[in-house]
Each structure stands twice: as structure tokens, then as C-alpha cells.
Amino acid sequence: MQEEHKHTCIVCGLEKTEGIHIVTQxxxxxCEREMVRTDVKDEKYPFYIHQLKQLWIQDNIS
Ligand SMILES: [Zn+2]
Structure with a gap:
């Protein structure tokens, strides 16, 4: 039943088999490569930070 370990990416929302786990997400x-490449001045950067902050908040609550 669980041959493929697909996970839903919190950034793009797609189901992928390869990636990194941060906390429970x-x-x-x-997306990980995109984040590494993204400059702080890039308009996408706040979006990534926002997504990551949600992870830390969720982790603190639970
Ligand atoms: Zn993604």
C-alpha cells in the first residue's frame, strides 16, 4: 500500500517523492532549491519565510 512515499509540499502544494522534511512538514x-537560490530581495522570499514561520508556529502549538 505504501510503496511510494509521496508528501504534499507546503510551498507548491504538489505531491512529490523527493524533498526535505522540516519539523512535520x-x-x-x-522548491527547496528555489528557496536556496532566492535572494532576500526577491519578492518570493517573504512568501517562503511566511510558509516556514507557519511551520514553527504549528510546532510550538503541538
Ligand atoms: Zn514544492
């Missing part, structure tokens, strides 16, 4: 390989 998952970020796919392509």
Missing part, C-alpha cells in the same frame, strides 16, 4: 526538492 515537507518541502519538495525543486
Amino acid at each position: 515537507f518541502i519538495c526538492d525543486s
Whole structure:
């Protein structure tokens, strides 16, 4: 039943098999690379930070 370990990426919302786990959440390989590449001045950067902050908040609550 669980041959493929697909996880829903919190950034793009797609189901991927490769990526990283942060706390209980998952970020796919392509988004992770995108985040590393993203400059602080990039308009996407606050979005990533926002997503990550939600992870830390969730972790603190639970
Ligand atoms: Zn993704």
C-alpha cells in the first residue's frame, strides 16, 4: 500500500517523492532549491519565510 512515499509540499502544494522534511512538514526538492537560490530581495522570499514561520508556529502549538 505504501510503496511510494509521496508528501504534499507546503510551498507548491504538489505531491512529490523527493524533498526535505522540516519539523512535520515537507518541502519538495525543486522548491527547496528555489528557496536556496532566492535572494532576500526577491519578492518570493517573504512568501517562503511566511510558509516556514507557519511551520514553527504549528510546532510550538503541538
Ligand atoms: Zn514544492
